[in-house]
Amino acid sequence: MPRNPAVALVGPGAIGTTVAAALHEAGRTPMVYGRTAREHLELRVDEGRIVVPGPVRIDPAHAGGAVDLVFLAVKSTQLQAAAPWLTALCHPGTVVCVLQNGVEQESSIAPLLTDARIVPSVVWFPAQAQPDGSVWLRGDARLTVPDAPASRIVFEALRGTRCAVDLATDFTSVAWRKLLQNAAAGLMVLSGRRSGMFGRVDVARVTLGYLRECLEVARAEGAVLGDEVPGEILAGFQSNPADLGTSILADRVAGRPLEWDTRNGVVQRRGRAHGIPTPISDLVVPLLAAASDGPG
Ligand SMILES: NC(=O)c1ccc[n+]([C@@H]2O[C@H](COP(=O)([O-])OP(=O)(O)OC[C@H]3O[C@@H](n4cnc5c(N)ncnc54)[C@H](OP(=O)(O)O)[C@@H]3O)[C@@H](O)[C@H]2O)c1
Structure with missing residues (x-):
């Protein structure tokens, strides 16, 4: 596993902004890729606001090359449209951690990827997009991922951040x-x-x-x-x-x-x-x- 993995966040909505803010607070600011151009992301938490510097890039042709870890936080209905990001950001060793609801994350994403490894997750926290473009985190941020080798990079990337990661033997x-x-x-x-x-x-x-x-x-x-x-x-x-x-x-x-x-x-x-x-x-x-x- 790389010592300082390059991390990308695709889909900077309610869940994506929360994870991006958790990484940023810990000094591990991810590159952010989305559909709508924005200068920064903003998460509203109990203690105030966390601003994640952007910009949000919207053209996969200018993604900047493959990374070690992709957090994919688009909705399942947006998966096909987001596929060019996966092509642009993944190499054979890339881990894609899917931040979506559902039990079919691996089977729905596998056809879009050649060699990357997929880590499904369960997202436990409620987060709501606000009219001013910020996101309101309405609970403690927590993910569960399978207790498997590919999950290690996810666990390490979020270690010590406000987003806890549980490893589940019976995912x-x-x-x-x-x-x-x-x-x-x-x-x-x-x-x-x-x-x-x-x-x-x-x-x-x-x-x-x-x-x-x-x-x-x-x-x-x-x-x-x-x-x-x-x-x-x-x-x-x-x-x-x-x-x-x-x-x-x-x-x-x-x-x-x-x-x-x-x-x-x-x-x-x-x-x-x-x-x-x-x-x-x-x-x-x-x-x-x-x-x-x-x-x-
Ligand atoms: N919100 C919650 O509390 C919550 C809790 C647990 C699980 N979940 C699950 O987590 C997943 C994400 O939900 P969410 O609430 O975070 O959704 P969301 O707020 O709608 O965020 C989706 C993000 O993906 C972006 N996007 C759409 N198409 C894209 C594309 N082609 N390329 C790049 N980015 C694209 C959207 O851009 P725009 O800004 O242009 O729309 C938006 O920023 C869903 O599966 C949901 O069921 C959500």
């Missing part, structure tokens, strides 16, 4: 637990409401039913998750600030494409592959897909 179970949380959060898109809605008895009942369906599919995929998990996830939503949303709701409100397939469709698809009935997904997924992609 499958951790990733599916987060996926259950993401799937249930998708219900906020259907109501157009934030976490407060889970305080309703009727919504809680539907959410528990949906989470139990997701749990069965997760177990068929090899996740080791107990019967208590749906209740714990529901309780988590109920203890959130009532105004805390989710990135898929923010996308819906802004009229952007939704990550419905990676967060919800995956349960239906994998359920079908295992012969598991998914009646709640069969209702939720088409409605999310239509909200995202239309027509109408």
Whole structure:
């Protein structure tokens, strides 16, 4: 592993800005690549604001060559469009750490890369883009990555920063637990409401039913998750600030494409592959897909 790895951040949105700010605070400022040109990034934290110097580069032709580590923080719906960055920034030894929701990070990104190594992650913290262009970090920054050799460079790059990194021996179970949380959060898109809605008895009942369906599919995929998990996830939503949303709701409100397939469709698809009935997904997924992609 290089002593001072060259680090790039692709996708300087809510999550990307948080990781870039954590690296910058520790004196490891990454090169930043995005879709919208900006002079700098700004993260709002409890103690104030962290400004990450830019500029945000927007032309892969001027990327500046391969790096050792890429943090990829575009949405799953933006992956194809961001592929030229991976071509420009990766050489055979590059590690690409994927900062996205979902359990299919490796299989969706592998076709875009030749030799680079992919490290999937679970992103645990909520971060929200603000109207002034800054990002508000609304929790302690924390990632989980698999306990595997390729994860070492990620762990070392973020060591001692405000973004903690956990190494998981059973990453499958951790990733599916987060996926259950993401799937249930998708219900906020259907109501157009934030976490407060889970305080309703009727919504809680539907959410528990949906989470139990997701749990069965997760177990068929090899996740080791107990019967208590749906209740714990529901309780988590109920203890959130009532105004805390989710990135898929923010996308819906802004009229952007939704990550419905990676967060919800995956349960239906994998359920079908295992012969598991998914009646709640069969209702939720088409409605999310239509909200995202239309027509109408
Ligand atoms: N936000 C959260 O609290 C949270 C929590 C856990 C997990 N996640 C997951 O983390 C992932 C990232 O979410 P996010 O909320 O950070 O999204 P986001 O704020 O929309 O950030 C995505 C960033 O990628 C940029 N981008 C889009 N297309 C690009 C391209 N072709 N090349 C380079 N950059 C491009 C966007 O540019 P523009 O500025 O031009 O839009 C934006 O800066 C998602 O999978 C999400 O589900 C989010």
